[in-house]
Amino acid sequence: MSFTYATAKDSSVRDIDLTIEQGELCALVGANGSGKTTVCNIIRGFIPRFHTGEMSGQVLINGEDIKETNLGLLALQIGFVFQNPFVQISGSKDTVFEEVAFGLENLGVDVDIIRSRVEETLELIGIQHLRDSNPFDLSGGQKQRVAFASILAMDPPIFVIDEPTSQLDPQGTEDIFEIIKLLKNNGKTILLVEHKMELIAEYADHVVVLDDGALVMSGTTSEVFGSPELATHRVAYPQYAEAALGVRESGVPLARIAVTREEALADLTEAMHS
């Protein structure tokens, strides 16, 4: 399964041609205001439905144009998690269990199936201990995990995740990336918008860089994070790449620019002894 789109909308984003393969974790990076959230909204179908403005081009999921698909049913195909944990609680349920069940209720799933799915999901995400808590009483990190669980319960094959860890502390961030890893291992196709480059380098298969509404770079983590062009688009390198680039600049020959911790350890240990 793959999805492709080419769009141009006013000046928010221009001529975006993007293909994401099934099971791929595609990371979308760029300065704030470069169009990342616009791209997410286009994929989820919120643009053009909810937002004014012109859009040309199409979004194809599995070859099918989603322009006419009912937005509620689209939730079966595309799950969406975003930055603010507080507004991702429905607000109509007083326990986490029911909150996670909410999506399945809306989709008319049989009550027995709902129960078993919710149990599975709570188990998978590791929030069984929160099942009877009121969602409003949870911390930001816990709310975010409940948000993931609520979407996962509907088991969509695609996840669009927009800056899920911005409002969280390091522990909360780690918990969320554990979930993202889990989704990836379960074969989900993921579009992830994030600023934390080290984590992107660790988990992403494909990195896409936006600059001022245009898609300017696309490739593997090594290709993008190892390229000098990245700096011109006001995007940070992972610290490991910085280290590698700095070491290379100081005269030490390096075969590649490491982007993750493992690569940096391996490359630099070797370089130390050469």
Added chain:
Amino acid sequence: MASRIRALYPGTKLIIALAIGISAFIVPTYWFGFAAFGLAVIVAFVCGEGKAYLKLVRNSLLILLIFMFVMRLLFSGGKTIYWQWGYMIISAESIAVSLAFVSGVLALGSFLLLFFMLTPVKDITAALSNAGLPPSGTYVVLSAIQMIPEMRKQSATIMDAQKTRGVETEGKLFTRIKAFVPTLGPLILSSIASTEERVITLESRGFTAPVPKTRLYVVTKRRVDTTIEIIVIVAFVAVIAGRIALSLL
């Protein structure tokens, strides 16, 4: 006993509350209303919510009742005058009228409060769903209820933010009121902003999917509920009949 009262179907509880409350206006003696209130208090204590219930009644009904009593007392005219000043007259008749009215409001108000205290919102909306309320209606009621404590928190946060900008909020009552009013704007604005995002959340949970929804949490009407409802309605009709008979005699 307490659990059996709580386990009654929401619709049943409401019918009981309304029957007793409205009867207080129909029955010719004002003692009925005060007795009804007494009954409500007893039920509240039996269910373990006595103190909270009294506090609720005090905070919501008391001022209303005092106001209504005084208004009727002074402005109902009457023949057996005890005291007069300008247009204000306290008479035997005005005393009787105001007591009767207040006992009615007390009975109805206290039983409705009892109803809401003993019936979780979940149950109410589930019963409304059974009666045909669409899911959007259910959602609106439930989220509105949940929002109230959240808005209170948000209001406190906004007051704090005002303080950090040098706005004096402590001290005389007038200062505090003056400081509170400008917080309404931001409160509404941020509520609107989060509502927009919550709509997105609802969409992401398939809320607008054109399929019949299933419900995890349901309340069902049992035979005992129907039986009680019939008894109550019959009694209520008897009260009305009795009142009509009385007035014809």
Added chain:
Amino acid sequence: MTSPALIRLDDVSFSYPNGHLALENVSLSFARGESVAIVGQNGAGKTSLAKLMNGLFKPSLGTVSVDDIETTKRTSAQVARQVGYVFQNPDDQIFHNDVYSEIEFGPKTLGITGDELEERVYAAAALTGVGPQLDENPYNLPFSTRKFVAIASTIAMGCDAFIFDEPTAGQDQSGMRTIGALIESLKDSGKTVITITHDMQFVVDNFDRVVVMANRRVVADADKRSIFWNLPVLEQANLKQPYLSELARDLGLGSDVLDLSEFVASFGAIRSRR
């Protein structure tokens, strides 16, 4: 007796009205013109500490003094004139329909008028980069920009000390740089700057003194090098080293590296010894 400290906490403990203990036996002192980073997991007491310093909370035990006056002797608004506080969520403190009025509100409340008022607004806008958005409605701007609006509104008040609560959450690379430059500028004007943050890299880049909080207490208060190489303390506070420090440690570079230039130098030194 006058002390050089602008803000001082003497054996302060704080419990919420509902009995929940948030801070225990904290003693800290911040001088004029000092800049400090406060780090720790969520729940460690950082935000309670901040609110005690700006007078929003009053201590349950011990005393908090600003400019030698105990905070209990003044109203919150009075203390706020000297100690500015920027909330973690900018939406909690935005009151107006346009950025200009928003920034103007603080100094205006303090009694500043006319030309000086206008100068303050423009100066604060320039420092935070929101100059081009002065006529915009804050809610039409992206979250990270609203953060800068909130910062500008507080800076314009001209307090002696500023407390920033998670200013870097959700910021991109240029946003981080702007905040760094802003802190530098405030320091140059003799202001005390206290920043609560999760971002270790940001701390390395912008601060010298670091206060570590864990479990409602201060567990360390020292220069950044001592803190980020004190593994037991970091462990106790459930914090990680900055990425480059960790990498240096894994490579056995032998010295307490904090930033890129130190890393490269240290690497070169070790390598040339072989």
